[in-house]
Amino acid sequence: MSAADAVLARLAAVLPDGAVVTDPDRLASYRTDTSTGTPTGTPLAAVLPRTTEEVAAVLAAAYAHRVPVVPRGAGTGLSGGANAVDGCLVLSLQRMTAVREVHEGNGYARVEPGVVNQELRDHVRGHGLWYAPDPASKDTCTIGGNVSTNAGGLCCVKYGVTRDSVLGLEVVLADGRTARLGRRTVKGVAGYDLTGLVVGSEGTLAVVTEATLRLRPLPPPPTTVVATFADLPSAGRAVEAIMRRTTPALLELMDRTCLRAVEAFRPMGLDTTAAALLVAQSDLPGVAGATEGDLILAEALRAGATDGYRSEDAEQADALLQARRTVIHALEALGAWLLDDVAVPRSQLAEAVARVADVAAARDVVIGTFGHAGDGNLHPTIVYPHGDAAAEQRALAAFDDVLDVALDLGGTVTGEHGVGLLKRRALTAELDPTAAVVHAAVKAALDPLGILNPGKALPVR
Ligand SMILES: Cc1cc2nc3c(=O)[nH]c(=O)nc-3n(C[C@H](O)[C@H](O)[C@H](O)COP(=O)(O)OP(=O)(O)OC[C@H]3O[C@@H](n4cnc5c(N)ncnc54)[C@H](O)[C@@H]3O)c2cc1C
Incomplete structure (x- = not known):
């Protein structure tokens, strides 16, 4: 047989x-x-x-x-x-959808991997609690996928990536043995950080069958600040200045191509001549919220914003975030799209956006750049006509050029989407050679027969 x-x-x-x-x-x-x-x-x-x-x-x-x-x-x-x-x-893992436990006093939930991110958020809201990691795909993606890719989102700038919310895991190893990793306490340093090793390992080291996730108190309604900039360096300076003074609940950037795409898709009065728009939120309560919002706005204006605004109520706060929420759909409406994901030191943000624009011109494609500016995490999104094979080739070349830009500026080839099949060569370029050998050794120790998600997420040898 x-x-x-x-x-x-x-x-x-x-x-x-x-x-x-x-x-x-x-x-x-x-x-x-x-x-x-x-x-x-x-x-x-x-x-x-x-x-x-x-x-x-x-x-x-x-x-x-x-x-x-x-x-x-x-x-x-x-x-x-x-x-x-x-x-x-x-x-x-999509049939494993139980929330096994919510412990309000200790602030954690134990959940199966097939629970959808937003469903967990809705579930714990009923306990007056909040699960922070919020990928834009949160209505459909699963906790198992989020843990395995170490997913990020808008709130990461203040609350960290998925890793920062994972206290422990139950995993099944390649040979079928089950292991409990980590703990339920917020603090704990016993043993190697095997939980951290599995988080972001993209299904290559173990299968996650339960995650113990840190929960936080529900934040109060946010205040939103928007600021427009006539040039990219001013926007970059504003991001650095804001992050030196405070840690907003989100700090997002959109370039001119994105502003124009959003305005064409759903007119909302955006300044389409601006080089960049920053959107920030404060979730500090009451008077303090207004103070942090004011501080963010003041820093943006001091850095050279040509216009700036702070919301006065929750409805306005939501409306001001709409442009950022709409951007993927607006770019999608322009044609086929390739969403890239890189991160650079915050001090290099403006340079990165400018160099990506150069890539767009050199490869004759449209690239709209938006992203989580507070983390230096950018999503240059390459758009080309549906069914145009030559344009698709140029788009794929531009995708790789963007990775080179990130590495050249001291950044990384993926801020949150992972390596998978797409970025193995880029990972090889990024990793220190000895670190690449350690990757192979870890894989061999946990999956000696190489049966778990072969050919993914590891550097090319
Ligand atoms: C429109 C859109 C917006 C997005 N926005 C964001 C964003 O803001 N931030 C972000 O980080 N990502 C984003 N993503 C990417 C994606 O949603 C995330 O990577 C997400 O974490 C994947 O979850 P999933 O359940 O779909 O996993 P899958 O795509 O099914 O799997 C992802 C990886 O995890 C592994 N895996 C899945 N489940 C397990 C498990 N239980 N045990 C072991 N390995 C497992 C798989 O083998 C694979 O390597 C976006 C995607 C789309 C389409």
Whole structure:
């Protein structure tokens, strides 16, 4: 019997009916994530466990027969991390959707990996608590995917990335053993930080079956500040000045291409001649909120903003954030798009945006740059006409040029979307050679047969 037949027979014996999908039409929906231009293979089957024990049984079977396993959440990833490889089991965690515990006094929740980010936020709101990490895909992406990509979002500038909200994990190792990592306390330094090792490992080291997540008190309604700039260096100076004085709840940037795209998509009176718009929020309560908002506005004006405004109430605060919320949809409306993700030191933000504009001109593509300015995390988004193969090639070349810009400015090739298949070469360029060897050693220690998400997230050797 082939390894494929043997593993399917074993899975049929240990899993309930309906947990293994081999029908080609249904399998098609498990082949790719949301990335553009990444290769994908044909899976042997998709497996849909409901319990940690079932996940362990799947991995034990795969390990015994050396069959590759690709863990999968909602497939919203943008780097090909959840793309199938030929002959693999796609291990979908989407049926594991229980919130196992919310502890109000200790401020944590224990949740299964298939819980959707926004559903967790809604759930804990009922306890008067808040889960901070807020990727823009929060209505669909899962906690398992967020943990495995160390997802970011708008609130990261103040509350950190997913790693900063993960206290502990339950994981299943490549050979089917289950391990508890980390703790439930906010502080704790016993042993290596294995939780941190698994966070962001993109399904290559272990499968996450439960996350213990830090919760915070619900923040009060925010105050929003917007400021427009006639030139990029002033906007860059404003970001540095604001971050030197305070830590806003979000601090976002949009360049002129984004402003024009948003205004064309949904007119809201934006200044389309401006070089950049900054949007910031304060979530400090009451009078203090007004004070922090005023301080942010004052710093923006001192740095050279041509115009600035602070919201007076919650409705205005929300309306002023709309331009930033709309930007992906506005760029999407212009054509096919490739969303890049890099981070640079804050002092290099303006230079990075300017150099990305040079890339757009050199490659003859449109690039709208927006992003989480407070973190130095930019999303230059390359837009080209649908169905234009030559333009797609230029867009892919521009995508790589943007990564070079980030490295050249002392930054990183991914701020939050991960390496997956898309950025393995770029990761190789970024990593110190000895660090690359350590990556390989960690992978070999935890996944000696190399069955967990092979070909993803690691430097090219
Ligand atoms: C419109 C849009 C906006 C986005 N905005 C943001 C943003 O603001 N910030 C951000 O960080 N990302 C963003 N993303 C990217 C994406 O949503 C995140 O990477 C998200 O964390 C992926 O979650 P998922 O459940 O879809 O995981 P998937 O795409 O299914 O998987 C992602 C990776 O995690 C692995 N994985 C998934 N579940 C598990 C598990 N239980 N155990 C082990 N490995 C697992 C997969 O193998 C894969 O490598 C955006 C995507 C889109 C389409």
